Amino acid sequence: MATSVNSSSDAATDQVEEPTIGRLVADASRDLSALVQHEVALAKAELRFSVKAGLLGSLLFIVAGFLGVLIVIMLSFAFAYFLTMTGLHPAWAFLIVAGAYALLAVLLVVFGINRIKKIRAPEATIETAKQIPAALKGQRPGPDPV
Template structure:
């Protein structure tokens, strides 16, 4: 039966192979730091892509809105010229179209004012926010009877 004799270098290798708690903590800390850095890099890359897509989408909406305004202007001219085909003087035709837009603007302002008047303060939120300081101090506030 042959016995193997370990040389001093083999014994040193065995000691190096068994990490200490300090080494494990250092490795875990390094790995965690690398993981966080990679996650941040991934988030930046995803956000960069999302921002580019959002900007492109916004730009396309702006161009569409600009073209929509041009269409409204051209249709207004077309409608005014259509009115001139009925024998109406062009000045009156354009005045009629302008008056129609004025009525539409007034209607939108009236509806907008009505909607704004419906805005109310968030009463329930204000009431609970008033109770927060007492709750942080450990005091109990009386429950509402509502």
Template sequence: MSHIAPADPAHGDVPSPDDPTIGRLVADATRDLSSLIHNEIALAKSELKVSFKNGGTGAGLFAGAAFLVILAVVMLSVAFAYFLTMTGLHPAWCFLIVFAVYVLIAALLAFVGVKKVKKVRAPERAIHQAQEAKGLLKRS
């Protein structure tokens, strides 16, 4: 069985003044941990900066693409209206027909959207389970 004897100055077991104390070790560990956390935060900020830049560029490109699609729909609408003039209708009537088609499509989309929104319900089972858990916790 090993036994650790206390420091005995007669045998040269006195700690040297260069040996770190517990307080110094704790202070060093705290400083190193603080430095590590600071560096991790700086790294995360750097990575997020790059991600936000790429995300912003991507969002801008999507916005540009959406704008061009809107322009394409307008041009297609004009082309469709002029195509209808080939039937002998006056151009004003042709443009009104295209307008009416868009209004009908919008009304259909709105109707389907309203039906879908009316189907939205609260998560009844999850609410019920949360109330049961709350009741059980109150009993404890």
């Protein structure tokens, strides 16, 4: 009789330790919600850097354009007339001034392009997002087959 009491208490213990379907669904929902929140946070962190680099590069282009217009209008006449004081024909003087400003504009564009090149995709977010379907199927992420 003692063995039948022990076996019935073992069966009751097994049923108590077994999670219910409702609990499994709640746990899966909580885990999926946490995963999505972490993915969004990672994407925000990666995009924040790229947006800053893009804005700075764009700002450099705008400043270069504004300065180019101001310089061409206001200083080109002064430099050209200064060159004519050396005995140079005014046409040549204005051509030299225009070439100098073109060189300055090219340098500013090169600096702007270097800043724009620092924009990058959120690589870590993309990589972890690719692992979500496998994780939902219960598979553990492994090395990528290449």
